Amino acid sequence: MKLFVQIPCLNEEGTLPLVLDTIPRRIEGVDEVEILVIDDGSTDRTAEVARERGVTHVISHSRTMGLARSFRDGVDYALAHGADIVVNTDGDNQYKQEYIGELVAPLVRHEADIAIADRQTAQIEHFSWFKKRMQHLGSQVVNYAAGTALPDAASGFRAYSKYALVRLNVVTQFSYCMETIIQAGNKRLRIVSVPIRTNPKTRESRLFSNIFQHMAKSAQAITRSYLMFKPHVVLGSMAAAFGVIGLIPFLRFGVLWLMDADGGHIQSLLFGTLMLVGALLSIALLVIADLQRTNRVLLEETLERIKGIEYGRTDAPGPGGDRGEDEEPRP
Incomplete structure (x- = not known):
């Protein structure tokens, strides 16, 4: 060694x-x-x-x-x-x-x-x-x-x-x-x-x-x-937060409309729409990030094989063999 x-x-x-x-x-x-x-x-x-x-x-x-x-x-x-x-x-x-x-x-x-x-x-x-x-x-x-x-x-x-x-x-x-x-x-x-x-x-x-x-x-x-x-944790949380915040003005507008309250409260609708657009953009970015993550995993597997050829065999030490990043860790 x-x-x-x-x-x-x-x-x-x-x-x-x-x-x-x-x-x-x-x-x-x-x-x-x-x-x-x-x-x-x-x-x-x-x-x-x-x-x-x-x-x-x-x-x-x-x-x-x-x-x-x-x-x-x-x-x-x-x-x-x-x-x-x-x-x-x-x-x-x-x-x-x-x-x-x-x-x-x-x-x-x-x-x-x-x-x-x-x-x-x-x-x-x-x-x-x-x-x-x-x-x-x-x-x-x-x-x-x-x-x-x-x-x-x-x-x-x-x-x-x-x-x-x-x-x-x-x-x-x-x-x-x-x-x-x-x-x-x-x-x-x-x-x-x-x-x-x-x-x-x-x-x-x-x-x-x-x-x-x-x-x-x-x-x-x-x-x-x-x-x-873990792009899903960050972007998924952002999408959920924007979505919840965006729904609140729409619910408020609906309640006020049913109560025949004065005023159109258009500002609430505009704010809610903006938040929902942010949620949709977060979901779109999440899809793109997940595709990039999948591509990165495939590229890294290829790179590992190239390194194995260049530097020699690299077996996983100890019992259990290789463990991929998407597998659950052993207790």
């Missing part, structure tokens, strides 16, 4: 050596441990430092492409070089790399397809009260969209099996964290959480300038991913 530890980096020459020096080279159940550094358009010596430390797998972007693209390029590279498990960590030394063995253990035992580190954010000292609450709220929203129960959905310290990576497709430009959980949950992949401790803060995040920007971009990624898998 081959494990790739991939490290997306943007100007991390100062902290990258700390990360590389603490990555375990021997892990129970793993035959080979390889390290992959993705230099996302760094302007410092990140790539040179990686090579000086003995890293033979380095991907360099000519310009900054973003975390999601770096993750995707790293996964493609790792799978092409025979990876059975890919661990994603950060180059800022936020995570304690000695936990990698615990993180991959459920995958090695074929008990999970994805393992996500739980940073136990409520106990992180440099997190403000507001940030802790927002982290908790964000995890709850992601869990609702994915049908999971993860305490730290925003954690970037993760282990993915080859089977999971072949089934996941990152399309967002911001961060893969939320999107891959929602995809994995709706595709019935097995996800576990592994509690860890983090290192002291080394720098401010380069992924976003402030927490409000992070919240806005995360909300956009969550909404987009949720609509991909």
